[in-house]
Amino acid sequence: MNWIILVIAGLFEVGFTTCLGKARATTGTDSYLWLGGFFVCLTLSMYLLYRATQTLPLGTAYAVWTGIGAVGTVIIGIIFFKEPADFWRLFFICTLIASIVGLKMVSAH
Template identity: 50%
Template sequence: MAWIWLIIAGLFEMAFAICLKLSDNFTKPVYTVLFVITASLSFYCLTRAMVSIPIGTAYAVWTGIGASGIALFGIFFFGEPVTFLRLFFIAMLVGAIIGLKFVSPS
């Protein structure tokens, strides 16, 4: 169950990063409120995951899900550049997340 909490936390991390961008420097109230809600939910789920997943693993996976997910989201929805190296390093992040899952003691 802890890994499910961690995946949900990573998805909420992606959501709060998107809301942060769309808040336009906290000038758009709806996205600002959504940022606060999704950030709070992300941290809540992260703390639930850390009950049984080591903090280093949980934090690395949480940030990895957020970083790789937001990078892909930016490519598909914000028109960010797509290069071989960018995709290569996103794939390395995903591989590292999967690797941490397999070597985690929980």
């Protein structure tokens, strides 16, 4: 169950980085709404990370949470913010995904 909580926390990390990017790209009321989404996602992400670390090893949980956030943010950047998707960028994202899966496989929980 705590692995599911950790994955959801990682998805909220993607949410807060996306909201941060959108807040930066907008002005006025839209910017404040995106900042509101940023704070909501940030709070939920941190709380869920805290909950997951109650039974999962802290180092593993943090690495997986960060990895989910990094991979998700890069994918959102490529799809929505038109960031480059060259070979080396995709290659290293794949190695990061492999590392996240590896950490899950060697974890005792």
